[in-house]
Amino acid sequence: MITYADAGSIRFNGVATDMDIMIVIPTLMTDHHDATSLRAAEEYDCGKRSVRRGTVTYYRDRGTTVVDVDRPPMIRPFFIVEEGSAESRALTYACSRSGGVRVADPFEDAYARFAGNS
Numbered sequence: 001m002i003t004y005a006d007a008g009s010i011r012f013n014g015v016a017t018d019m020d021i022m023i024v025i026p027t028l029m030t031d032h033h034d035a036t037s038l039r040a041a042e043e044y045d046c047g048k049r050s051v052r053r054g055t056v057t058y059y060r061d062r063g064t065t066v067v068d069v070d071r072p073p074m075i076r077p078f079f080i081v082e083e084g085s086a087e088s089r090a091l092t093y094a095c096s097r098s099g100g101v102r103v104a105d106p107f108e109d110a111y112a113r114f115a116g117n118s
Helices: 086-096 106-116
Strands: 002-005 017-029 035-045 050-060 065-070
Touching: 002 086, 002 106, 017 086, 017 106, 035 086, 050 086
Parallel strands: none
Antiparallel strands: 002 017, 017 035, 035 050, 050 065
């Protein structure tokens, strides 16, 4: 699983920082109709180093075919991120715009990384 931040989606909403992330997964998510990636809207409280996730959209076919959508029934609570986790790295990027490496195509990058680990 590799997490990518959408730099163009970062917005301060007056309380916290919003940013979309994309996660590419090397195996099928059978619990979500064989999806291979997802895009999640997240909200980061930079001061408290916490995050909450909004709508999650699951995809197949390199992000072109929507196969499932998880819309939270209500506003979910923030949770403290674990240091060193993908959520922690995403929070750091959303709050400071530092870290990470720019990639042209997350799918090409992810599949090359998966191939290198096999």
